[in-house]
Amino acid sequence: MSVKITIILLGLLAMAAEIFGGWLVVKKRKWFQISNEYFLALGSGFLIALVIIELIPLSFNEISFANASLWILFGFSAMHFFEHTVVGHLHFGEETHHDKINVNKFVGFSTSTGLFIHAFFDGFMISSALQFNFAVGIAVFIGIILHKFPEGLTVATIMSKATESVSVIMRTIIFVSSGTLLGIITVFFISSFNTTYLGYIFAFSAGNALYIGGSDLIPEVNRSENRITPIIVFVGMLLFYISKELIEFGLKN
Secondary structure, three states: OHHHHHHHHHHHHHHHHHHHHHHHHHHOOOOOHHHHHOOOOOHHHHHHHHHHHHHHHHHHOOOOOOHHHHHHHHHHHHHHHHHHHHOOOOOOHHHHHHHHHOOOOOHHHHHHHHHHHHHHHHHHHHHHHHHHHHHHHHHHHHHHHHHHHHHHHHHHHHHHHHHHHHHHHHHHHHHHHHHHHHHEEEEHOOOOOOOOOHHHHHHHHHHHHHHHHHHHHHHHHHHOOOOOOHHHHHHHHHHHHHHHHHHHHHHHH
């Protein structure tokens, strides 16, 4: 199986996790509320460890320190710009605050557009990392899929406050999740011109992941009154280290 087919299959799996999360909201499954907090905490710890231990050092090794630093900043800034400037303030994980949600259709769809951009950069990171270094790419994929499920919950809950149409809600979830596949294909297009661009893409992706973990996910964890949730952030960090070692061991043997 070629690397590109593997990347597309992993992208489809990430999409499926997001759609499943949204479907649970539509079907009014109650147990997802607690598991959502835990997935957010696990994903945030995993992504932050991934950025600090793997992505930033690797980007410094592949391109100059000055260029890598600049592109990491670009990646961080791009996420902030699209999520909070282009589509307004995006509150990731808003499904945990039902009493505070009062949105019209415009707010619902604009927030979904912000999450579509978020999903695009998820796919961007998966694709660039897997082409750059397979072991790192698998670690990136694990970190992203851990927050895909809560992202689906977010989209469905916000849209359910904007419309009662189940078909509109599900179509919106599919639209948002499709951003992941678009991000994957975009990297195929870029890397086909010149493979040296992947070093810059990798640094850019490190900035994206740093923003998602530190700005989107950790604040939601901090809002929780559950004392177990912050501990799970550290479990996520440990999970990254263990999975990294296992992946590298598996590739060597």
